[in-house]
Amino acid sequence: MTSTICPKCGNNTSILLSGICKECFFENFVLAQLPQVLQAKICATCGARFTRGRWTDEYDVESVVLKTIEDSLSIHEAAEDIEICINPRQLTPHMYKAEVEVVARIQGEPVSSELSTEIRILRESCEMCSRMSGGYFEGIIQIRAAERIPSEDELDACMRIVNLTIDRMRDKGDRLAFITDTIKSKEGLDLYIGSVNSGRHICKAITEEIGGTFSESPSLFGQKDGKEIYRITFSMRLPRFTPGDIIAIGNRKIVVKHMGKKLTGTNLMDSSRFIATEEETVQAKQVGHIRDTVDAVVVSEEENELMILDPFTFRTVNVKKPIGFSPVEDGEIPVIRIEETLFILPPEWRTNKI
Ligand SMILES: [Zn+2]
Ligand SMILES: [Zn+2]
Structure with a gap:
């Protein structure tokens, strides 16, 4: 192995890290950095996390805390085989503390770092929850049957498809896929839906599985600040004849x-x-x-x-x-x-x- 001279301390060395000897390199080396105080914004109703300008679904506060730490942790770019261990503790419903241990290798040399941080939880209402609580809707799906009244079983089958479709859309990140209101009438069912897009998907899913047809048309729903407000009505017609x-x-x-x-x-x-x-x-x-x-x-x-x-x-x-x-x-x-x-x-x- 050839030996060279470290440009910083002048000592002989066989290994150069970033152009200097091992001792000089590790003298000022920082493996990982983490701000002492972090903020996590979550929805008080559904638990969604606000990150990078938008709300995303989350399972619980702890996973929001973990993700907030992971997103804020910066690790030296030369580190390899990185292992991160985060140990969060809830102090109050509004505050967590966490110890973070980072273990890695730099050019084969084991290095580690211990950090701690405080996470402040801000609870707000996400756009979905505030719209839902405000009765917001972009469209109505009117489920009817052609030349007959839909049966209870059929409406139950429709609702099963509606809920599956909404779950699927929510999994894909469409947070406006929700039902604000469900109104049952003699002729069928009216569903008030959070987004036109989800209404279209629901109608497609029902016609694929049960049959029937649907059409959509805008209708004037009133005025707000001098502007006319339109909502989309999906007229869903369950088939005249059903399987069997x-x-x-x-x-x-x-x-x-x-x-x-x-x-x-x-x-x-x-x-x-x-x-x-x-x-x-x-x-x-x-x-x-x-x-x-x-x-x-x-x-x-x-x-x-x-x-x-x-x-x-x-x-x-x-x-x-x-x-x-x-x-x-x-x-x-x-x-x-x-x-x-x-x-x-x-x-x-x-x-x-x-
Ligand atoms: Zn040196
Ligand atoms: Zn929410």
Whole structure:
């Protein structure tokens, strides 16, 4: 190893750190620095932390304290293998003290530093909480159903989707994804929403899962300081037919799978897939529901046909085997009677019961 002369003290040295010998380098070396007093701004209601000009969700005060310290701690740029140990103690609800130990290596040499700081907690109301408490909303989602009243179960299903969507948006940082008010009426449900963006996501999520359509339109909601205030109304229409409904379209009987802009389902005649446009479903009528399925005894099985005992008339009837029909297991098959005709329940609906 070659030996050089330290430009600062003139001693012989084999290692140079930042151009000077080890002794000179560590003489004035500071591994870590931390202000003696730090401030942490949190929301008194939801616990969010205000940092870099915006509010972000947090779990508890302690994690805010830890993050505030981490953000304020500056460590020498030459340090490697850094380990930080923070030990916060709550003194009052408004004040924490913390001991901070930093262990690292500088060019292989172990170095450490012990620091302490005081964290003052400022409690305010974040923009989300102040808007929520003030009843702020940017839009209304009106959940209705086409040509019928939505059922309690459907509205519960909608609310489950609404809450999941809001959680997902909040996780992504949209703090205005919230519901200020929920008003139930005879026709359905009105949701007052914190942001137009969250309203749109909610409507999309509902139509994807349950079906139906939605449209949005601005409406005048009054005046403030001489300015007109607009709010967006999302008109959500749950589908006219829901999964499991059996409808008649022309002379076809269809089990509804999903109804959005188009209707998809299964043709009861042969279990083939069915798809119809909005116009084609205008004349459709509900004629039954797969929950009315009953089991029928199979008398004999041919290659393409089954002879079954009609559970309503107790007469034997021949029915065509539907597409994808699997052999009869215990001598019975689920059937459904629509307008005097017996149909075998399509195989996909056996496991997919509503
Ligand atoms: Zn030196
Ligand atoms: Zn808050």
